[in-house]
Amino acid sequence: MMLDVSHRTYYQYSSPVVQSQHLIHLTPRSTERQAIRHHSLIIEPAPATRFDSVDAFGNHMAILDIELPHKEFVLHARTTVETIAPPAFDFAKTTPWDKLDGVLAPAGKPIPLDVVQYRCVSRLTTASLGIAEYAAQSFTRGRPVLQGAMDLTLRIYDEFTFDSTATDVSTPIHEVFRHRRGVCQDFAHFALACCRAMRVPARYVSGYILTRPPPGQPRLQGADASHAWISVWSPQTGWIDLDPTNGIAVSDEHVMVACGRDYEDVSPISGLLLGGGDHDVNVGVDVVPV
Numbered sequence: 001m002m003l004d005v006s007h008r009t010y011y012q013y014s015s016p017v018v019q020s021q022h023l024i025h026l027t028p029r030s031t032e033r034q035a036i037r038h039h040s041l042i043i044e045p046a047p048a049t050r051f052d053s054v055d056a057f058g059n060h061m062a063i064l065d066i067e068l069p070h071k072e073f074v075l076h077a078r079t080t081v082e083t084i085a086p087p088a089f090d091f092a093k094t095t096p097w098d099k100l101d102g103v104l105a106p107a108g109k110p111i112p113l114d115v116v117q118y119r120c121v122s123r124l125t126t127a128s129l130g131i132a133e134y135a136a137q138s139f140t141r142g143r144p145v146l147q148g149a150m151d152l153t154l155r156i157y158d159e160f161t162f163d164s165t166a167t168d169v170s171t172p173i174h175e176v177f178r179h180r181r182g183v184c185q186d187f188a189h190f191a192l193a194c195c196r197a198m199r200v201p202a203r204y205v206s207g208y209i210l211t212r213p214p215p216g217q218p219r220l221q222g223a224d225a226s227h228a229w230i231s232v233w234s235p236q237t238g239w240i241d242l243d244p245t246n247g248i249a250v251s252d253e254h255v256m257v258a259c260g261r262d263y264e265d266v267s268p269i270s271g272l273l274l275g276g277g278d279h280d281v282n283v284g285v286d287v288v289p290v
Contacts, residue, residue, distance in 0.1 A: 001083050001252045002037070002290040005208050007226070007283075009269060011073040014277035020066045022271035025258045026077040027060035028207070034256060035082045042076040057265060059258035064271075075269060080290065085252040086240070091146035094234040097139050097200050103235050104201075115233050118201040122261040124189050125204075127197035128174050135194035145200055146240055149232040150249065152194055156187055157247025169263075184245040185263055188228040191244045192262065201233040203259045205241060206266045210253040210287045224285040226268065231259060255287070 007026060030036050043050075047064040055061045066073070095103055104119075105111050121127065127135070138152040139145075159180060166181035173193050176186040188204055195202035209227040229243040229250060241250035258266035 003081050003083060003210060003255060004288045004290055005079045005255055006286040008076040010282045011279055013071045013279045015275060016069045016071050017276040018069055018274045020271060020273045022064045022269055024062050024269045025059055025266050026268055028079055028081055028255055028257045029059060031256060033084050033086055036079060037082055038080040040078050044074040045070050057260045059266060081255050083252040083255060089237055091150055092144050094144040094146040094236050096142045097145040097148050097198060098141060115201045118203045119196060119199050121196050124262040125192040125196055127193040131177055131193050132197040135197045139198045145234050146232060149242055152191060153242045153244045154247050156191055156244040160187060184228045187244040188230050189262060191230045195232060203231045204262045205229050205231050205256055205259045207254060207256040208287045224287050226285060
């Protein structure tokens, strides 16, 4: 598919921001499954300095220093991306999850740190005993790793309720587990906690998904939102993306922006402000097939 993505973030402050610095992840990655045909980023007010680079996880990032006093701040990223559906693969033909140690650390060979690091818990994905027991129901002894991960994805989809009012960015995963409610970020973090409790390599993925209005209703501009899912590794396939919010393996209707250990590694915008007082933020996202 060819998709146009527009992601506009608008901040309004109650008092002037004298100076601000921001770290942003708004440029989608080029991967085997997607090619970036065009990307632009509008920043208002214009930064005094801008440093573009690639972070430790392979994501595009930009560091902005804004020295002009301002009460409004706008970031508008626009991307045209061509996506390709991943090839079909029998998840039952992947290595059993409880045999991954022998694959990841064979005698006399270097350990692949780019995979092993995603077996370790992060601040937002530390599992409780109850979460580990929940994960063990999908990762039974000898079960192929991707088959277990897909079973976990489907269970979260069936047993958890999408509720945008149930959580916020500070809600811990044990609360998400207790109430079985949340949003895509919560479900991704919970799935990661489950995988990592079983020592299965899994990473957090931020991006977008093509959404369609109900039959007979017009498409509302700016009504889409950022999305999050997980990516699970097997020796046979490499990284395979799974979407617990929708209970599916990721298709050509998903656009990856960045990946990391959890949301804190790939937040679209973070930073420090001098001044500003209270603020309001408005985010508008559109994903449109070309």
